[in-house]
Amino acid sequence: MTNAQIAAILNELADFMELSGENPFKVNAYRRAARSVENSRHAVAELRDHLEELPGVGKGTAGVIEEIIATGRSGQLEELRQQLPPELPDLLHIPGLGPKSIYTLYRELDITNLQALQTAAEQQQIRELPGFGPKKEQKILEEIARFGKRPERRLLHEALRVAHRFKEQLAKGEKIIRVEMAGSIRRLRETIKDIDFVVATREPGEVSEWIVSLPEVVEVVNQGETKVSVIVEAEGIEMSVDVRLVTPDQFASAWHHFTGSKEHNVRIRQRAKQYGWKVSEYGIFNPETEETKTFADEADFFSHLELPYIPPELREDRGEMEKAEQGELPELIRIEDYRGDLHMHSLYSDGADSIYKMAKAAQERGYEYIAITDHSQSLKVASGLTMDEIFEQWEEIQKVNEELENFTILRGTEMDILPDGRLDFPDELLEQMDIVIASIHSSFRQDEKTMTRRIVEAMENPHVDIIAHPTGRLIQRRDPYQVDIDDLFQTAADTGTILELNANPHRLDLNDELLKKAKEEYGLTFTINTDAHSAEGLANIFFGIATARRGWLEKQDVINTMPLKDLRKRLKKGK
DNA sequence: GCCGTTTTCGGCCCGACTGTTTTCAGTCG
Numbered sequence: 317m318t319n320a321q322i323a324a325i326l327n328e329l330a331d332f333m334e335l336s337g338e339n340p341f342k343v344n345a346y347r348r349a350a351r352s353v354e355n356s357r358h359a360v361a362e363l364r365d366h367l368e369e370l371p372g373v374g375k376g377t378a379g380v381i382e383e384i385i386a387t388g389r390s391g392q393l394e395e396l397r398q399q400l401p402p403e404l405p406d407l408l409h410i411p412g413l414g415p416k417s418i419y420t421l422y423r424e425l426d427i428t429n430l431q432a433l434q435t436a437a438e439q440q441q442i443r444e445l446p447g448f449g450p451k452k453e454q455k456i457l458e459e460i461a462r463f464g465k466r467p468e469r470r471l472l473h474e475a476l477r478v479a480h481r482f483k484e485q486l487a488k489g490e491k492i493i494r495v496e497m498a499g500s501i502r503r504l505r506e507t508i509k510d511i512d513f514v515v516a517t518r519e520p521g522e523v524s525e526w527i528v529s530l531p532e533v534v535e536v537v538n539q540g541e542t543k544v545s546v547i548v549e550a551e552g553i554e555m556s557v558d559v560r561l562v563t564p565d566q567f568a569s570a571w572h573h574f575t576g577s578k579e580h581n582v583r584i585r586q587r588a589k590q591y592g593w594k595v596s597e598y599g600i601f602n603p604e605t606e607e608t609k610t611f612a613d614e615a616d617f618f619s620h621l622e623l624p625y626i627p628p629e630l631r632e633d634r635g636e637m638e639k640a641e642q643g644e645l646p647e648l649i650r651i652e653d654y655r656g657d658l659h660m661h662s663l664y665s666d667g668a669d670s671i672y673k674m675a676k677a678a679q680e681r682g683y684e685y686i687a688i689t690d691h692s693q694s695l696k697v698a699s700g701l702t703m704d705e706i707f708e709q710w711e712e713i714q715k716v717n718e719e720l721e722n723f724t725i726l727r728g729t730e731m732d733i734l735p736d737g738r739l740d741f742p743d744e745l746l747e748q749m750d751i752v753i754a755s756i757h758s759s760f761r762q763d764e765k766t767m768t769r770r771i772v773e774a775m776e777n778p779h780v781d782i783i784a785h786p787t788g789r790l791i792q793r794r795d796p797y798q799v800d801i802d803d804l805f806q807t808a809a810d811t812g813t814i815l816e817l818n819a820n821p822h823r824l825d826l827n828d829e830l831l832k833k834a835k836e837e838y839g840l841t842f843t844i845n846t847d848a849h850s851a852e853g854l855a856n857i858f859f860g861i862a863t864a865r866r867g868w869l870e871k872q873d874v875i876n877t878m879p880l881k882d883l884r885k886r887l888k889k890g891k
Numbered sequence: 892g893c894c895g896t897t898t899t900c901g902g903c904c905c906g907a908c909t910g911t912t913t914t915c916a917g918t919c920g
Contacts, residue, residue: 412918446911539908594904
């Protein structure tokens with residue numbers, strides 16, 4: 317039983333309890349316990365009688381968790397499933413419908429699923445219910461029509477393209493004093509549901525009118541004095557955008573508030589409460605003086621709560637508040653610390669650019685070195701290199717190296733780990749390489765034992781320096797391989813193998829949570845690489861650094877921050 | 892159901908917006 321599986325059952329339990337009108341604080345307690353299980357650094361299934369040490373887990377939820385671990389199920393959940401239609405929680409995904417409305421619809425009209433909801437709305441039955449009306453009925457129909465059409469979440473790189481474009485537009489507003497991104501896009505989460513902006517202005521009414529008139533706005537969802545919600549189309553992508561309008565002196569508080577996360581904000585409010593203050597998007601209210609304090613910037617805001625500045629990427633309530641209180645926040649890696657990209661492809665395999673062009677582009681980015689790591693012979697779909705082609709490539713690398721000043725190209729390979737666990741090149745070749753990356757590109761569906769064995773054996777080879785994209789997931793497209801991640805981390809620690817954070821925005825693999833776990837529990841070292849297939853692809857390092865920061869990585873955790881001499885030493889792995 | 896440097900009860904983050912009301916409930920972030 318994984319933490320995620322246990323948490324999923326607790327969350328489902330919370331959904332059903334909410335729908336059956338259970339005390340909201342109780343429902344919230346289950347959600348909190350679920351989150352705590354999910355974020356635990358330990359395998360909760362192994363915790364035994366230490367369950368109640370998890371924050372938000374007490375006697376009651378501990379009992380439920382024990383039952384889930386022992387039987388894989390929850391009697392309470394089964395019971396609720398008997399009492400309520402099993403598809404009812406699906407309706408919670410319809411925007412504008414919450415537990416109260418759904419329960420009313422079920423009780424009064426026997427609506428148990430999406431289809432029944434649509435039929436009832438079309439037959440104008442919903443408008444007759446207390447608390448409902450024609451407008452709500454219409455909105456339900458619109459949301460059903462939209463349901464599943466637009467992807468619920470977009471990849472960060474797509475969302476950022478839309479956000480940058482729309483921000484440029486907003487910045488042109490005459491009455492707009494300042495505009496910044498907030499929400500999950502500012503925290504650089506790997507996927508984004510809607511884009512948040514905070515705008516400072518003294519003329520909110522006028523600005524709100526102006527925003528909805530912008531050419532990128534294709535639909536106005538709602539519009540008030542302090543908030544405008546619209547659908548924006550830019551760069552061929554439609555996304556929902558929320559713009560919050562505040563006065564200039566409220567800006568810092570509002571920016572923090574709308575950056576979230578929700579969970580982080582809860583912790584901030586709880587801390588303020590210890591001083592007897594109330595935090596809102598407008599500032600920090602002191603009931604004794606009846607004054608609302610506003611702030612020059614976010615650092616000022618945090619400092620009023622006697623906290624150091626917490627970077628947006630950490631604001632997830634994954635331990636940042638505790639560390640901030642103790643003055644032990646990590647000094648997160650920055651893009652300026654990055655000296656060279658160690659995983660990229662050239663024309664020799666499936667890349668679009670020559671070695672020279674890749675090197676030149678890297679040099680222009682301020683790098684000191686790169687590694688050319690084309691695919692190996694078995695990966696025929698990507699024109700993997702035979703040994704003879706490798707030797708040819710080395711000659712070209714040497715030539716370009718002589719041509720470029722203060723820059724070094726390392727001889728590397730991204731070598732396939734074959735389905736039976738063998739490596740695609742013999743040791744005699746590997747030992748002549750400057751850098752050897754091993755990775756999986758075939759037989760993704762092997763069972764956990766086979767897959768784990770396959771990767772572990774590759775790490776045990778003294779010439780394999782790096783495992784690329786260690787879980788193989790493609791965000792929202794392909795699940796990770798079945799692999800025992802703790803085995804993998806332990807072997808990396810034992811053998812000195814470096815795990816990659818692949819910066820491709822579709823991969824981001826290892827992800828933020830696994831990075832944090834690998835660092836904290838196993839003390840691993842990482843490499844961040846773009847896996848670029850063209851010179852432009854090198855720019856994706858932005859997403860790698862973003863994910864590394866979300867995974868609490870510091871400069872010293874990442875080999876790409878080392879000077880070349882130290883890097884070469886680190887790559888020896890006891891050879 | 893959880894929690895406690897206001898500790899075993901009585902709170903639990905806070906405010907905006909919408910659609911339904913005629914003073915507010917439900918939803919959302």
